[in-house]
Amino acid sequence: MTTSAYRLTDPLSPYLALTRHFALVVQMARRDVAGRYRGSFAGLLWSFFNPLLMLVIYTFVFGVIFKSRWNAQTTNPFQYAIVLFAGLNINVLFSECANRATTLIVENTNFVKRVVFPLETLTWSTLGSGLFHLCVSTVALLVISPLVMGHLPWTAIFFPIVVVCFLPFVAGTVWLLAALGVYLRDLKQAVGIATMALMFLAPILYPATLVPERYRFALYFNPLTIIAEASQNVLIWGRVPRWDPLAAYAAIASLFAWFAFAWFERTRKGFADVV
Amino acid sequence: MSCEDFSIRVKGLSKRYELYAQPADRLKQMILPRVQRAVRRPARNYFSEFWAVRGVSFDVRKGETVGIVGRNGSGKSTLLQMICGTLNPTLGTVAVRGRVAALLELGAGFNPEFTGRESVRLSGLLYGLSEQELDTRFDAILDFAEIGDFIDQPIKTYSSGMYVRLAFSVAINVSPDVLVVDEALSVGDEAFQRKCFARIDAIRDAGATVLFVSHATGTVVELCDRAILLDEGEMIADGTPGFVVPRYHKLLYSPSDKAVAVREAIKQEFITGTSSGALPAIQPKDRCKSLDGIPETVKDVEIREVEESAYFDEAMTPRSTVHYQSRGALITVPRIETRMGRQVNVLSPGREYIYTYDVLFQAAAVGVRLGMMIKTITGLELGGAATAPNPARGMFVPAGQRLQARFRFRAMLAPGVYFMNAGVTAAEPEGETYLDRIIDVLMFRVTHDADRIATGTVDFHVLPDLSVEALS
Numbered sequence: 001m002t003t004s005a006y007r008l009t010d011p012l013s014p015y016l017a018l019t020r021h022f023a024l025v026v027q028m029a030r031r032d033v034a035g036r037y038r039g040s041f042a043g044l045l046w047s048f049f050n051p052l053l054m055l056v057i058y059t060f061v062f063g064v065i066f067k068s069r070w071n072a073q074t075t076n077p078f079q080y081a082i083v084l085f086a087g088l089n090i091n092v093l094f095s096e097c098a099n100r101a102t103t104l105i106v107e108n109t110n111f112v113k114r115v116v117f118p119l120e121t122l123t124w125s126t127l128g129s130g131l132f133h134l135c136v137s138t139v140a141l142l143v144i145s146p147l148v149m150g151h152l153p154w155t156a157i158f159f160p161i162v163v164v165c166f167l168p169f170v171a172g173t174v175w176l177l178a179a180l181g182v183y184l185r186d187l188k189q190a191v192g193i194a195t196m197a198l199m200f201l202a203p204i205l206y207p208a209t210l211v212p213e214r215y216r217f218a219l220y221f222n223p224l225t226i227i228a229e230a231s232q233n234v235l236i237w238g239r240v241p242r243w244d245p246l247a248a249y250a251a252i253a254s255l256f257a258w259f260a261f262a263w264f265e266r267t268r269k270g271f272a273d274v275v
Numbered sequence: 276m277s278c279e280d281f282s283i284r285v286k287g288l289s290k291r292y293e294l295y296a297q298p299a300d301r302l303k304q305m306i307l308p309r310v311q312r313a314v315r316r317p318a319r320n321y322f323s324e325f326w327a328v329r330g331v332s333f334d335v336r337k338g339e340t341v342g343i344v345g346r347n348g349s350g351k352s353t354l355l356q357m358i359c360g361t362l363n364p365t366l367g368t369v370a371v372r373g374r375v376a377a378l379l380e381l382g383a384g385f386n387p388e389f390t391g392r393e394s395v396r397l398s399g400l401l402y403g404l405s406e407q408e409l410d411t412r413f414d415a416i417l418d419f420a421e422i423g424d425f426i427d428q429p430i431k432t433y434s435s436g437m438y439v440r441l442a443f444s445v446a447i448n449v450s451p452d453v454l455v456v457d458e459a460l461s462v463g464d465e466a467f468q469r470k471c472f473a474r475i476d477a478i479r480d481a482g483a484t485v486l487f488v489s490h491a492t493g494t495v496v497e498l499c500d501r502a503i504l505l506d507e508g509e510m511i512a513d514g515t516p517g518f519v520v521p522r523y524h525k526l527l528y529s530p531s532d533k534a535v536a537v538r539e540a541i542k543q544e545f546i547t548g549t550s551s552g553a554l555p556a557i558q559p560k561d562r563c564k565s566l567d568g569i570p571e572t573v574k575d576v577e578i579r580e581v582e583e584s585a586y587f588d589e590a591m592t593p594r595s596t597v598h599y600q601s602r603g604a605l606i607t608v609p610r611i612e613t614r615m616g617r618q619v620n621v622l623s624p625g626r627e628y629i630y631t632y633d634v635l636f637q638a639a640a641v642g643v644r645l646g647m648m649i650k651t652i653t654g655l656e657l658g659g660a661a662t663a664p665n666p667a668r669g670m671f672v673p674a675g676q677r678l679q680a681r682f683r684f685r686a687m688l689a690p691g692v693y694f695m696n697a698g699v700t701a702a703e704p705e706g707e708t709y710l711d712r713i714i715d716v717l718m719f720r721v722t723h724d725a726d727r728i729a730t731g732t733v734d735f736h737v738l739p740d741l742s743v744e745a746l747s
Contacts, residue, residue, distance in 0.1 A: 024400045031393050110386060115377070115401055116360045183302035269363050270305060274298040 004265035005118070011254065014171060014261040017120040025121050029128030036129075051085070051137040055144060058084055070207055078148035082141070086235045087204035087228040089137045093130045094170055094224060095195035100126055101174040102181035102188040105271055112271045119268060120261065123174040127167065134163070141235060153238030162230045162241060165250040169223055172257035175264040182271050204228050223253075282453055282484035283335040283358060287367035290353050290508075293322035327353040329508040330367070335501075337372075340475075340485040342495035342516060344523045345505035351488050354505065355455055358486065373452025376402060378442055387431035391422060394430055395445055402449040412448050419474075420444035421467070440467060447474050454478055457488045472498065492520045493654055496595075504541070511542040521597040524714070529600035537600060584722070585619040585626065593694060597714040603638035604699045604710035609717055611695075620719040622686045624727065625734065630682040632697050632716075639673050640710060642666035642702025645680040650694045650715075657688075657733060659696070666702040687734040690723045 006013040018025060037043045062068040062084065063077035070083045104122050111117035138159065146152040181187045199205075202224040208216060219225045226249045233239040295301045300321040308318035328350040335341050345351050356362035358369055359377040389397065395416055399409040417426055420441045425433060433441070446454060454475065475498065479485050489495055495502055495516050502519035504512035506526060512519045522541045529537040609632035610618045622628055630647055644666060648659030660682060663669045672678065680697075698712040729737060 021400075023406055024397070027393075027396055027400055031389065031397075035388060108386070113356075113361060115398075116375075117401060180302075183298045185298060267302075267305060270301050272362060273293055274295060274301045 004268075006120075006261075006265060008262040008265055011258045014168070014175075014257045017118065017261070018124045021118050021121045021124075024118065025124045025128060028122070028125035029132070032125060032129040033132050047133055047136045048140060051089075051140040052144070055081055055085055055140065076148065082145055082149060083232055083236050084205060085137075085141055086232045087202070088199075089134055089141070090166065090228045090231050091195075091199045091202070091204055091224060092137070093134045093166075094173070095199065096133075097126050097130045097170050098173050098177060098191055098195050099188070101177035102191050104174070104178040105182045106185075106275055109275045112275050119271070120175070120264060123171050123178065123264075126174055127171055130170070131163070138235070145236070149236070151238075153234070153236065155234040155238050155240055158234040158241055159231065162227060162234060162246065165230075165246050165253065166227045167253075168250065168257035169253035172253065172260035175257070175260040179264045179267045182274060183267075198222055198224050202228050203232075280337045281334045281370075282337040282339070282372055283333075283486070284370040285334070285354075285358070285367070286332050286369075288328055288331045288354070288357060288364050288369060289326065289366040290328040290350075290357060290362065291365040292325045292327055294325060295322050327508050328357070328364075328505075331505070331508075331510045332367075333503060333510065333513060335484055335486070337484055338479065338482050339501060340479055340487065340499045342499035342502040342519075343486065343488045343505060344490075344492060344495060344502055344520065346527060349505040350508040351505055352457060353508075355457055355486065355488060358453075359455055371453055374402060374449065375453045375455060376446040376449050376451035377455040378439075378446050378457060388429055390429055391420075391426040391433070391441055394441065395426075398442075398445045399449060402445075402451075404449055416441075416444045416448045419448065419470075436467070443471055447471075447478060450481075451478070451483055453484045453486065455486045455488075492516075492523065496520055506538055506541075509542070510545075511538060512545045517594065521595070524597045525600060528709075528712075530602055533600050585613055585617075585622050585628070587617075587619050588621050588720075591620050591718055591720065593715040593718040595694075595715045599709060599712040599714075601711045602708065603636065603640065604701075605635045605637065606697050606699060606711045606713055606716070607633045607635060609695070609697050609713070611717070611719055620717065622719055622721050624686055624688065624690065624721050624724045627683060627685050630684060630695060632680055634678045634680065634699050634711070636672045636674060636676045636678070636710075639671070640701035641671050642669035642700075642707065643672050643678075643710075644669040644700050644707075645678065646696075646698045646700065647680075647682045648696040648698075649684075649688075650696065651732060652692050652694070654694075657693070661700075666700070666707045669700075669702065672701075686721050687729075687736065688721045689729070689732050689734070690721050690727075691732075692718055692720050694718050 006016055010016075033044075033047070037046050040046060042049070058081035059078055062080045067077075068080040069075075070080050101123075104126060105112060105119065108117075108119075108122065111119060111122070142152060142156060177187065177191060201219065202222045203211075203219060204224070208219055208225070208229065211219060226245050230241040230246060233241055293301075293304065295304070304321045307321070311318045331350075331354060343351050343354065353362065355377070357364050358371060359375055360369075360371075361377075386394070395413065396409060399412070400406075404412070420426075420437075420443075422433070422437045422441055425437060430438065430441075443456075446456075456475070475485055485498075487495065487499055499516050502512075502514065502516040502523075503510055504519050504523050504526075512522050526534065526537050526541060609630075611620055611622070612618055612629045612631060614627060614629065619628065632645075634645060636643075644661045644663045646659060646661035649657045651657060662680060694715045695717050696712070696714050697716045699710045700707050701710050727734075728739065729735070
């Protein structure tokens with residue numbers, strides 16, 4: 001019982017946590033999504049209105065007031081907001097999961113102390129609810145984009161692949177921070193700032209080409225960069241993603257997830273002592 | 276106990292709580308001692324330790340119902356949590372066969388933000404039910420919990436009773452192999468409790484093992500085949516509830532300076548096995564059965580008082596007697612006598628008797644009161660009296676003095692068996708305390724009376740009157 005329920009030497013162990021308890025993960029994620037809008041009049045519609053309203057604000061602030069253009073050729077005031085939105089959705093998924101991760105265990109004390117709960121699945125259900133919101137935002141984007149840009153790129157069908165490459169990284173981050181957050185309560189504050197920094201230091205608010213050549217390589221140390229650019233490519237520019245960096249990213253992310261999962265499983269026996 | 280059909284096997288189970296001043300120390304403890312050892316420095320501990328459970332070993336057979344009793348902080352909950360798997364043992368092993376459904380403390384595992392419906396689904400999934408199984412059992416769960424439309428409200432809006440009803444309803448409807456019940460049932464109302472006990476019986480009859488923790492020792496005696504007494508994390512007694520519960524009471528009510536000695540005595544008795552299980556389980560039903568043979572002994576009794584048919588039956592001695600730790604006084608020769616001074620325990624209804632006992636005072640005492648209580652077989656206190664209304668009006672007794680208390684009472688009772696308590700209290704600086712007390716010191720039976728018109732347990736000497744009114 002002191003050992004993990006998984007063979008931690010198996011690099012697939014993080015995904016076994018999902019497949020073994022799939023019904024539970026779905027139930028928890030569903031509850032999480034429903035719980036957010038419980039009692040509100042419009043309910044789930046909010047998760048659709050939310051990104052839509054954000055888009056309107058972005059368009060007004062960046063497109064109309066700042067007159068920001070992603071590239072100089074266009075005069076379309078909607079363009080910047082749409083591109084921003086494509087990258088921002090990726091950041092929202094990451095930062096929401098990362099920020100919730102720090103208190104994931106602490107806020108579910110009952111699951112640690114009172115019942116035999118597969119705590120490792122909390123990561124997947126957190127991810128599940130994040131993915132739901134990403135889906136809704138993406139649908140909103142795909143509805144608006146042809147209206148303001150004139151067309152819907154066919155490459156949007158690659159978007160799920162981009163997201164799948166991203167997931168191991170997000171899952172790994174959640175396991176890492178969830179376990180660490182139990183012991184280091186200051187983590188919540190630090191992670192809040194870190195996720196903000198990652199957003200500004202990724203080509204989400206500006207194209208990478210705007211960054212001076214000699215600093216540009218630094219952008220690619222940001223784990224959000226490759227994914228944000230790939231999303232913009234497939235959702236906006238109609239470009240097929242560059243597969244090599246994406247594959248490399250997925251490989252490294254999987255290693256990270258494996259490590260983070262093992263770390264979580266090794267440290268979880270101490271949770272009950274401190275929550 | 277080496278039989279292979281065990282349901283729970285606990286071996287050398289110990290739990291050390293590591294108390295950390297702050298959560299970060301827990302992380303240091305995980306990493307730094309290894310580093311220190313690696314650099315050949317003595318490893319440092321970043322916690323203070325507390326052993327909640329120490330070296331507990333026992334087997335529970337399939338279908339057994341085991342009660343775990345012990346004072347607060349004796350390690351009961353820790354032990355149960357380790358059996359359920361929510362807590363990792365520091366040393367030793369736990370093996371449990373089959374599905375464990377646990378009701379640990381209130382509303383186990385339910386998140387207050389979840390609705391009842393969500394909680395039920397979640398708990399069901401955690402117990403390993405499939406979605407389909409859940410769907411088929413959902414109605415049964417809802418039905419048993421009796422919470423109606425509240426099922427779609429967040430748990431935080433529930434009363435504690437509703438909380439427990441739902442949790443219990445889930446636990447028993449997942450067809451557990453092992454059901455762990457910890458204190459929770461005391462919250463429900465009596466009707467629900469009765470329903471729960473009936474269901475626990477059904478689960479047990481179906482071959483499941485039940486682990487039961489309660490301060491209500493009456494329930495343990497009633498429900499369990501076996502009891503385990505934990506104290507300071509150690510198992511100090513294991514046997515029939517009738518054997519274990521009185522020892523628990525003795526420990527519970529012993530003065531703090533004698534508690535250690537009492538504890539050692541119980542432990543010694545347990546380890547040497549002098550009387551393990553020697554006392555049979557006391558079931559109220561058994562008590563009744565043991566009385567069935569009484570009429571035969573009637574002829575042996577010499578009836579001196581023509582009008583008094585009361586007699587003494589030697590076989591009628593309570594087996595539930597609990598003698599509390601004496602604190603300077605000793606109750607001796609408790610008995611019931613007729614007014615002529617003949618000892619009896621089979622009484623005629625409506626007649627007067629004298630309940631009497633002697634008290635020897637080893638130390639001087641002030642504010643002394645001697646008391647008695649008559650109880651039914653279920654422990655309901657029917658009535659009693661003390662020799663003074665309050666300690667201030669109690670008497671002073673010098674050391675070495677012997678007192679005799681005589682309580683004259685009329686057996687205004689329905690036919691049946693009753694139990695007597697005896698107790699001596701004195702005023703002490705910390706308040707009134709028992710110098711000596713014996714629960715169920717003796718039992719008596721009230722015989723049948725063919726002319727009895729009273730109903731219920733207590734005869735209020737109601738005088739009915741009927742008048743026939745002429746038809747107009």
